[in-house]
Amino acid sequence: MQDKAIICKDLTKQFGDFKAVDKISFEVSEGEIFGFLGANGAGKTTAMRILCGLSYPTSGEASVAGFDVYKQQEKIKKNIGYMSQKFSLYDNLTILENIEFYGGVYGVSRPEIKERSAVLIKTLGLEKEAKKLVGGLPLGWKQKLAFSVAVFHRPKIVFLDEPTGGVDPITRRQFWDMIYEAAANGITVFVTTHYMDEAEYCNRISIMVDGKIEAIDSPSALKNRFNTTSMDEVFYELARNATRAAD
């Protein structure tokens, strides 16, 4: 069996009568870049929260990095990285202090932190800023730094929740270069986005509508199926039948 980073089978999350996530099933291979698309309110965030060990599913099965979402949440948390649209570094800490903090929280040893952060800061070209407060950095740099921090402890899977929100196209492109690099290093990338050009960068994407996965395939296969040349069309075709109001 090929190694799967994420396996979902009939995963459901119900709040009262409302099925936020309705029997979704999919698999993500190791090292894959998997785009998780859907309109607001389609249930993406709820599904992602379950996979990150933040909430329990109502029914169905799922495993992340080989660990069960019901019983092994703690182990899941040790093996994943997470970055959200909300900027997630501390403004009044310096770049180095932020790296040290998150590295420490994930249990990376001090000498390791020192070594890796030196390399990281060099790669990002932030030598001069390393000891400055993060608050003063431009948004694009902050996002890139946040991603680097999310994969700093070398997780098996990194979850990115709309990571490029509010960032200019050039920075977004650079951001995706970083994602490719991470994937090349064997990190599985699970990313949600609203940008259809970004969806094209993914190996495979799934599109959620009203809690269900309506389509799952590579971007080119999906475009063929809907007989269009743009992902925008594909998304529109699927999402226009949605009954749930966007929140």
Added chain:
Amino acid sequence: MNWHEMPQELLINMKRLLVFIRKEFYHVFRDQRTLLILFGLPVAQIILFGYALSSEVKNIGIAMQDNSHDIHTEKIIRKIQSSSYFKTESPILDYKDIENRFKDGSIKCAVVFPANFGSDLQRIGGAKIQVIADASDPNTATIVTNYLNAIVNDYQRDLNSSAKINYQIVPELRQLYNEQQNGSLNFIPGVIALIFMIVCTALTSVSVVREKELGTMEILLVSPFKPIMVLIAKAIPYLVLSLINFMIIMFLSVYLLNVEIKGSFLLLLAESILFIITCLSLGLLISNVTDSQQTAMLISMMGMMLPTLLLTGFMFPLENMPWIFQAISHLIPSHYYYIIVKSVMLKGLGFSYVWKETLILIGMALFLLTIALKKFKIRLS
């Protein structure tokens, strides 16, 4: 988990906790607002309550009219003039003049000696003085009349004793009326309670809610860092800082306000730690029910500070309040801490006198902490 893993897991968790605590200290020392509340507030409060808001009234404007001009009235007037409580203004012309000067606020009190004061005293053995106080501020009016009463009584005593023994008129006003100054000492325990309430409750709740607003809380919850550890890591720095604060307040009380610590300092410290933990739990609880820093601040300030100010009994006597307020006062942690500090610090009493209050505080701390932790867990499901 087997026995070999246990200590190592514990060690890793301890390291994580230390990393987190260090981060919290960075936050505190880099945020001027927090620093101001943390260290500026206690100093300002001590000075404000110790000096400005003491119930002792000084330099009250007073005007007198002496229609008798005898040896007695002159002596009494001199006594009043020599008192630091009064600031003597120019003599009164007539009744209309009193009213005008009350209205423009230049005097708070007027004293009129009738024309036959001295002769009445010598012939009948009794004479009357008219004292008119501006009662638009009832507290001041009461204090003023008390002061004047005391001065006249003092003079009367001097007069009686000098009838037997030769001149012994030594006006020792300060010592005689020191009861008034003692009253202001009661502020200290109240101020200490107030400061802990603000610093621990408000700052803790705001610092947790800030992480929610920033989105960093989400990251922390996704990390292997246990939610309970987040709360502990948030609480510990403020516990340490509050203890430093406690030392500052004690220092200011002893050396600036000349308040003597009569009881055991260690007992006082232990009780303070208990109260700080109670306040921290309250702060964590508040942070669980709100998502914005403003709301957290508002709840802490209004919800915690006002009851502490009004219902612990340090500003207004509880005994005079309607039963409903008295009942509410029993639900406020600072009420018990106030009693404890007053007993230990000012009265020099030992643990045997405050064990009941201590027990109640322990109960409250446990109760609040349990709810705070439970609520925090519920949010994660």
